[in-house]
Amino acid sequence: xxxxxxxxxxxxxxxxxxxxxxxxxxxxxxxxxxxxxxxxxxxxxxxxxxxxxxxxxxxxxxxxxxxxxxxxxxxxxxxxxxxxxxxxxxxxxxxxxxxxxxxxxxxxxxxxxxxxxxxxxxxxxxxxxxxxxxxxxxxxxxxxxxxxxxxxxxxxxxxxxxxxxxxxxxxxxxxxxxxxxxxx
Amino acid sequence: xxxxxxxxxxxxxxxxxxxxxxxxxxxxxxxxxxxxxxxxxxxxxxxxxxxxxxxxxxxxxxxxxxxxxxxxxxxxxxxxxxxxxxxxxxxxxxxxxxxxxxxxxxxxxxxxxxxxxxxxxxxxxxxxxxxxxxxxxxxxxxxxxxxxxxxxxxxxxxxxxxxxxxxxxxxxxxxxxxxxxxxx
Numbered sequence: 001x002x003x004x005x006x007x008x009x010x011x012x013x014x015x016x017x018x019x020x021x022x023x024x025x026x027x028x029x030x031x032x033x034x035x036x037x038x039x040x041x042x043x044x045x046x047x048x049x050x051x052x053x054x055x056x057x058x059x060x061x062x063x064x065x066x067x068x069x070x071x072x073x074x075x076x077x078x079x080x081x082x083x084x085x086x087x088x089x090x091x092x093x094x095x096x097x098x099x100x101x102x103x104x105x106x107x108x109x110x111x112x113x114x115x116x117x118x119x120x121x122x123x124x125x126x127x128x129x130x131x132x133x134x135x136x137x138x139x140x141x142x143x144x145x146x147x148x149x150x151x152x153x154x155x156x157x158x159x160x161x162x163x164x165x166x167x168x169x170x171x172x173x174x175x176x177x178x179x180x181x182x183x184x
Numbered sequence: 185x186x187x188x189x190x191x192x193x194x195x196x197x198x199x200x201x202x203x204x205x206x207x208x209x210x211x212x213x214x215x216x217x218x219x220x221x222x223x224x225x226x227x228x229x230x231x232x233x234x235x236x237x238x239x240x241x242x243x244x245x246x247x248x249x250x251x252x253x254x255x256x257x258x259x260x261x262x263x264x265x266x267x268x269x270x271x272x273x274x275x276x277x278x279x280x281x282x283x284x285x286x287x288x289x290x291x292x293x294x295x296x297x298x299x300x301x302x303x304x305x306x307x308x309x310x311x312x313x314x315x316x317x318x319x320x321x322x323x324x325x326x327x328x329x330x331x332x333x334x335x336x337x338x339x340x341x342x343x344x345x346x347x348x349x350x351x352x353x354x355x356x357x358x359x360x361x362x363x364x365x366x367x368x
Contacts, residue, residue, distance in 0.1 A: 014233040047272045049198040083318035091271025134267035
């Protein structure tokens with residue numbers, strides 16, 4: 001047993017070479033010693049359908065909810081699609097929000113995002129703040145980690161090479177850890 | 185051949201007894217004579233993944249885009265999930281927004297929504313306006329058709345029984361038809 005805080009990370013983009021997945025891998029690598037970041041892939045979570053839910057959560061949904069329940073905090077890395085949250089990410093959050101568990105209720109959450117354009121997923125985070133508030137998650141407002149031109153910030157092996165972005169992620173994780181400890 | 189305007193309708197909820205599907209069926213029933221409403225079910229549209237897209241759109245996505253391309257106007261009926269657009273609906277719109285076609289570009293769109301609570305999907309429509317603007321759809325702002333307590337407004341066979349709601353839907357469809365004709 002270790003006493004490290006458990007942070008669960010997931011990305012809002014499903015493609016293998018997703019820049020936001022790479023941002024999560026970087027966060028796992030440079031995570032401060034008092035926490036550990038586990039990454040969950042939401043790709044198997046099916047479209048939300050109350051008829052399916054009525055027959056029992058699919059296994060992928062059970063796994064996602066279990067991981068969220070066990071986590072002390074959550075880190076979401078997401079691009080923006082059409083000035084908002086990717087449907088695939090919103091869909092996973094819709095499942096997570098369902099009673100009776102409401103696994104994101106009072107859960108500390110931090111966000112970061114990158115895109116290959118200049119805006120770096122800003123507007124997605126604005127909608128995320130509203131959606132997470134609806135779930136009564138405790139979302140960290142600052143620091144805002146928005147990484148423009150993400151396609152230029154990783155090497156061919158997918159490693160984050162930009163020191164300024166690394167430093168931003170470390171600050172975000174440190175704040176998330178403090179926030180989680182305060183809220184315990 | 186008829187000269188009726190073609191309106192494509194789809195709902196943001198997948199369950200069979202969806203109140204928003206029932207709202208669409210009612211709209212199809214009472215649609216003014218100069219238009220006809222066809223309903224598309226988005227349930228088979230998979231989670232958006234750029235790796236999948238790179239291999240070619242799945243058949244359900246092709247079908248959805250074809251229907252949108254052929255439609256003169258669009259009518260979306262949606263609940264709100266967690267103060268925003270249901271993930272399943274946002275996901276379908278994410279597919280529809282993709283180049284090179286961008287089938288919602290300059291497409292006249294109207295919205296309506298119902299829920300069994302008091303707010304009737306208001307906040308979902310606020311985010312929809314922003315998302316549809318990102319796609320350069322021509323979204324009708326008024327009338328706002330928001331139907332609270334939707335669970336009390338249909339009979340057991342799923343027919344809309346509330347005259348006030350019927351009248352609102354007819355006004356919405358009439359405005360959508362005028363809007364579409366002006367923008368031709």
